[in-house]
């Protein structure tokens with residue numbers, strides 16, 4: 567069975583954007599692949615190094631978010647990045663094989679640095695594609711499910727692996743070159759129309775939100791501002807609510823757009839439909855969440871057992887890497 571590596575940074579609870587863009591697909595992939603899920607607490611430090619308490623708390627939040635959407639602990643290997651020594655070791659080895667200039671010119675690094683407002687990048691932030699390559703390769707993952715925006719990271723990782731194999735492999739493949747598994751789901755925008763979603767922006771619906779919270783948030787969503795009265799024809803192409811219908815009410819989406827364009831539905835009713843749809847999706851998640859919140863010890867065991875399995879795989883990998891580099895002493 568081929569292996570995939572996927573996961574989340576532990577910088578806060580996951581929202582519907584994470585679900586639409588990644589988690590929904592992850593639930594399907596767990597039946598087809600040996601699914602490794604990284605709780606990326608070290609990677610979280612690249613941007614949240616001043617908030618270790620948030621990172622620590624988010625480990626359980628993110629784990630429960632993943633379990634609540636239907637990831638089955640008997641099928642997946644969920645592990646904590648900071649517990650995997652192989653990742654740290656490989657990051658050091660790989661850092662010798664990549665130039666600072668190539669990292670500086672990585673388009674994803676440039677975009678993310680701009681988003682975070684960094685002029686002067688930390689060594690850790692700049693090297694994030696290197697540590698990400700270690701995350702992917704420590705377990706010899708075949709595939710990495712990513713959005714298009716993450717492709718430059720994967721390409722950079724593939725180059726590092728190629729360089730390693732060319733230098734030390736003596737004709738053999740020591741480390742597999744990971745492939746991207748592109749997810750073509752459209753990126754969900756914030757309820758306020760902002761392309762970024764997050765707690766500080768207050769524009770996201772969280773997987774842990776209650777029915778009431780969902781209803782209130784959907785009511786506040788930005789619609790077609792030119793549609794003043796119910797008799798005005800609307801334009802769903804510029805409406806946030808319609809983007810959410812596209813993601814979560816696919817069977818009704820065309821019909822809703824048509825009704826909006828012909829002024830056959832008001833924005834209040836349209837939002838009520840959306841709230842109902844989102845709550846329907848979140849309902850089974852809430853049941854599973856309630857179980858895991860009552861059984862936090864079980865969540866801890868899932869992470870510890872997953873980390874043990876990941877460490878076993880990673881230690882074997884590092885051993886063969888060190889042997890290839892002739893820095894192995896038996």
Ligand code: SF4
Pocket residue numbers: 789790793800801802805806807808822823826827831832833834836837
């Ligand atoms: S009817 Fe729906 S899609 Fe049209 S503007 Fe109102 S909320 Fe948006």
